[in-house]
Amino acid sequence: MTVAGDAIRFEHVDYSTNGLHILKNVTGAISEGKITTLVGPSGAGKTTLFKLCNGLQSPDSGEIFIKDKPIGSYEPVELRRNVGMALQKATMISGSVRKNLELPLTLQGKELAEDSARELLKMVGLDKTDLQKKTKDLSGGQQQKLSIARTLVNQPDILLLDEITSSLDSVSRQDIEELIVNMNEQYGTTIVWITHNLQQALSIGDDTWVMMDGEVVETGESSFLRNPQNDRVKQFVRGEIE
Amino acid sequence: MSFLTLSISLLFVIIPLVLSKTLNLGLEKDTIIASVRSIIQLLVVGYVLQFVFNSENIIYIILMVLLMIAAATQNAHRKGAAIKGIIWKLIVTFTFVEVLTQTILLGLNITPATAQYIIPISGMVVGNSMVLSILFLNRFTSEIETHQDETELILSLGGTPKQAIHTQLIASIQASTIPTIESQKTIGLVQLPGMMSGQIIAGADPVQAVLFQLLVLFLLLTTAVVTSIMLGYLSYPTLFNQRMQLAGSAVERDE
Known part of the structure; x- marks a missing residue:
């Protein structure tokens, strides 16, 4: 059944690796143009779900639809430019901030204009004079910000963010939250945000998914986190499951 | 070089063997295997090459x-x-x-x-x-x-x-x-x-x-x-x- 208005739809998605069943029968839809937060204990399969959406891995069974088209019908390069992903571990390539920032364009044989580069740095709260700095001289938080800016260079329609504020101080975290919410409001970018911070999941999310042991156990408008129905989710919200 | 002079050159194998034994280096077995293998392999190759060179095929x-x-x-x-x-x-x-x-x-x-x-x-x-x-x-x-x-x-x-x-x-x-x-x-x-x-x-x-x-x-x-x-x-x-x-x-x- 095709449901209009879904940015991503999962139908009975299973994924295993190295003998571990990482995702079990994941079914559900991420609404287009909304911010969906994804919460759950470590090892729930959240990051793997992102990698499937970005096309870095493929499910063993089941189907993923991106904007109502099977994921396999997209060219991998086209898919990855449209479904941007910033992971918790902000991987940097060796070299300058600029080299990292313009990497998505370099891969297409293009260059990033100086003004655009400075604007992007400003948006994520980095100093525009940092462009020539070596990435190894940046702090973990600064690398995280640079990773977000780099993902934005491709101007993706869907943005997958994995714990991107975990290594930031509270002021920087607020700035990044504002930036992402603004992107969502101004450009209609669909955001899926993995977070361990339930307050953050509540405050920025329109919808929330709770994942545990590779399964989606409860979904709905984020406010359900105040009063979940599922017993395991209740335990998780109370901090009894980490 | 004759086979007699080659056999005298085995002194160069005996020296590391004696040193290994004296200092307990444990290299004797490998040294002997390496020496025997190199003698056999190279002699075989030598004769094969001689045959191939002569046949010009x-x-x-x-x-x-x-x-x-x-x-x-x-x-x-x-x-x-x-x-x-x-x-x-x-x-x-x-x-x-x-x-x-x-x-x-x-x-x-x-x-x-x-x-x-x-x-x-x-x-x-x-x-x-x-x-x-x-x-x-x-x-x-x-x-x-x-x-x-x-x-x-x-x-x-x-x-x-x-x-x-x-x-x-x-x-x-x-x-x-x-x-x-x-x-x-x-x-x-x-x-x-x-x-x-x-x-x-x-x-x-x-x-x-x-x-x-x-x-x-x-x-x-x-x-x-x-x-x-x-x-x-x-x-x-x-x-x-x-x-x-x-x-x-x-x-x-x-x-």
């Missing part, structure tokens, strides 16, 4: 070269076991390098088309190509493992497999060819190359020996660079599947 020359390629492949393939189809990639690489070098040498009349030239030169080319392959595969597999995050990053941003593996590929090609290039910079200053020394001892004119040694050095430069590049470009596509995903078990690590 192209079939025997080709068989000798094929044997070298098979032995080199057998030796090198374990280092690249993680790369799908590595045996065929090595065979193709060794064969290409051998054909390329012999085509230039024989085609331009640099060396005569006789077994006496073709077989020893092929031995040096294939042997060097084998060492280069081992160096390259060692480095390449370690680069892939160490830099998997960068590879995935580039793929996730819309890069192609070639772009995703480019840095690791270039680093591996450089690392494997640098020893050949560097060793040529000091050649003759630190030690005389074995082949040249052998020719001089056998009574050849030293200048002629140097000229021939230079030919071999230049030949090995081509061998080194072509081997690494060819093996690299044959190997990297097998690391990815049709969906431009990193194939293999190392992909899933984060959760």
Whole structure:
């Protein structure tokens, strides 16, 4: 059944690796143009779900639809430019901030204009004079910000963010939250945000998914986190499951 | 040199044996095996070469070269076991390098088309190509493992497999060819190359020996660079599947 208005739809998605069943029968839809937060204990399969959406891995069974088209019908390069992903571990390539920032364009044989580069740095709260700095001289938080800016260079329609504020101080975290919410409001970018911070999941999310042991156990408008129905989710919200 | 003088030269085997025994180094068994094997292998090769040289039959020359390629492949393939189809990639690489070098040498009349030239030169080319392959595969597999995050990053941003593996590929090609290039910079200053020394001892004119040694050095430069590049470009596509995903078990690590 095709449901209009879904940015991503999962139908009975299973994924295993190295003998571990990482995702079990994941079914559900991420609404287009909304911010969906994804919460759950470590090892729930959240990051793997992102990698499937970005096309870095493929499910063993089941189907993923991106904007109502099977994921396999997209060219991998086209898919990855449209479904941007910033992971918790902000991987940097060796070299300058600029080299990292313009990497998505370099891969297409293009260059990033100086003004655009400075604007992007400003948006994520980095100093525009940092462009020539070596990435190894940046702090973990600064690398995280640079990773977000780099993902934005491709101007993706869907943005997958994995714990991107975990290594930031509270002021920087607020700035990044504002930036992402603004992107969502101004450009209609669909955001899926993995977070361990339930307050953050509540405050920025329109919808929330709770994942545990590779399964989606409860979904709905984020406010359900105040009063979940599922017993395991209740335990998780109370901090009894980490 | 007679068999009598060769047997006297076994003194050079006895010295390390005595030292190993005295200092409890535990090298006796390996030293004896290595010595016995080298005597048998080289004597067999000597007699086979004598037969091939005397017969002057192209079939025997080709068989000798094929044997070298098979032995080199057998030796090198374990280092690249993680790369799908590595045996065929090595065979193709060794064969290409051998054909390329012999085509230039024989085609331009640099060396005569006789077994006496073709077989020893092929031995040096294939042997060097084998060492280069081992160096390259060692480095390449370690680069892939160490830099998997960068590879995935580039793929996730819309890069192609070639772009995703480019840095690791270039680093591996450089690392494997640098020893050949560097060793040529000091050649003759630190030690005389074995082949040249052998020719001089056998009574050849030293200048002629140097000229021939230079030919071999230049030949090995081509061998080194072509081997690494060819093996690299044959190997990297097998690391990815049709969906431009990193194939293999190392992909899933984060959760």
